[in-house]
Each structure stands twice: as structure tokens, then as C-alpha cells.
Amino acid sequence: MKENAVPTxxxxxxxxxxxxxxxxxxxxxxxxxxxxxSIAAKVDGAAEPEVRTSVxxxxxxxxxxxxxxxxxxxxxxxxxxxxxxxxxxRPAAEDGVADVVARYRATVERANEVLDACADLGAPLPxxxxxxSAPSVRWALTHMIEETGRHAGHADILRExxxxxxxx
Numbered sequence: 001m002k003e004n005a006v007p008t009x010x011x012x013x014x015x016x017x018x019x020x021x022x023x024x025x026x027x028x029x030x031x032x033x034x035x036x037x038s039i040a041a042k043v044d045g046a047a048e049p050e051v052r053t054s055v056x057x058x059x060x061x062x063x064x065x066x067x068x069x070x071x072x073x074x075x076x077x078x079x080x081x082x083x084x085x086x087x088x089x090r091p092a093a094e095d096g097v098a099d100v101v102a103r104y105r106a107t108v109e110r111a112n113e114v115l116d117a118c119a120d121l122g123a124p125l126p127x128x129x130x131x132x133s134a135p136s137v138r139w140a141l142t143h144m145i146e147e148t149g150r151h152a153g154h155a156d157i158l159r160e161x162x163x164x165x166x167x168x
Contacts, residue, residue, distance in 0.1 A: 025121055028141040029112075035148040036108050039066060042155040044101045046162065051097050055161040060089065062158045065151045066100050067091040070107050072147050076140050077111035079127035115141075 015038075020030030043051065043066045051063045071088035074080040082088060091100055114126065121138040135143070159165050 024138075025141075028121075028138070028145065029115065032141060032145050032148065033108075033112075035145060035152050036104075039069065039148060039152040039155050040101055040104055042152065042159050042165075043097060043104075046097055046159060046165075048097065050162045052091065053162075055158060060154060060158065062155055062162065063091050063095070063097065063100055064089040065155050065158070066104050067095070069148060069151055070100070070104050073104075073107045073111050073144065076144055077114045077125070078107075 015034075018030040018034040020027045043062055046062055052061050054061050067090070068085075068088040071080075071082050071085070075082050095103075115137070118125065118137045121141070122136050124134040125137050125140045127134045156166070
């Protein structure tokens with residue numbers, strides 16, 4: 001490679017927004033699942049140690065983003081408490097890419113089981129083991145679309161900086 005040459009980006013097929021049914025619940029869940037699959041695919045297959053090495057001044061890492069989303073999904077849909085949100089951006093040293101991706105997918109599956117039992121988007125989200133008022137199912141879905149979409153965008157940039165891979 002020539003000195004100062006920029007590596008050619010490896011382009012993956014960019015998938016369009018998901019086709020969904022016309023109900024509000026189907027649209028919200030369809031877009032959330034689309035974003036969940038996008039970020040999991042962005043992290044899956046990324047090389048160590050780059051996946052946990054920051055390439056931006058904020059210190060954000062690709063593996064840290066997915067680890068954080070595990071905590072957000074768990075808190076939002078499964079009622080788990082998070083004591084230190086900043087710590088969720090730091091995966092354990094022993095966690096490899098496959099471990100975090102598998103844990104994310106398992107958390108999403110558990111969250112979807114909770115959502116499958118929610119027929120009314122305006123009803124409070126069931127939160128076993130937590131007291132106090134819960135957000136509506138609609139709010140929780142909208143929040144997770146925003147949170148996952150935001151971090152999927154971060155992941156796109158980080159992955160491109162790490163190894164040139166672009167697309168969903």
C-alpha cells in the first residue's frame with residue numbers, strides 16, 4: 001500500500017427499513033428488531049483487540065456499546081437495576097466478541113418475551129421485582145428505538161474506523 005493511502009472500505013449490503021404490518025405495535029417492534037439486528041451484526045465478527053480499543057477521544061468502543069445496550073434492554077424490559085451506567089460501557093476483560101453478542105441476543109429474546117405479553121401499548125410495562133411507576137409499553141419501545149439507533153450509528157462509525165467495514 002502506498003504511503004498515506006487510505007484503505008478501501010469493505011462494503012456490506014445495506015438493508016432497507018423493515019417491512020411491517022400496519023399496527024402501531026408491529027411498526028415499533030419491527031423497527032426495534034431491525035436496529036437490534038443491525039448493531040449485533042456490526043459487532044459480530046469484529047477483531048480483538050480492536051473491538052475493545054477506542055479510536056475516538058470519548059473512549060467509546062464497539063464492544064462497550066453492545067455491552068451498554070444489554071444493560072439498557074435489561075433495565076427497560078426486564079426490570080433490572082443498573083447502579084453505574086458508565087460502567088456498562090466497559091465489558092469484562094474475559095468477555096470476547098462472541099460472548100457479548102450472544103448475551104445481547106439472549107437479552108433481546110427475553111425482552112421480546114415480555115413484549116409478547118403486552119397487548120396494550122398504553123399500559124404500564126410489567127417490571128417484575130421493581131416498585132414505583134413503570135413507563136408505558138409505547139414509551140419503552142420508542143426509547144429503545146432511539147437508544148439502539150443512536151448507538152448503532154456510533155457502531156457504524158467505530159467499525160469503519162477499525163477495519164473499514166461499512167453498511168448494516
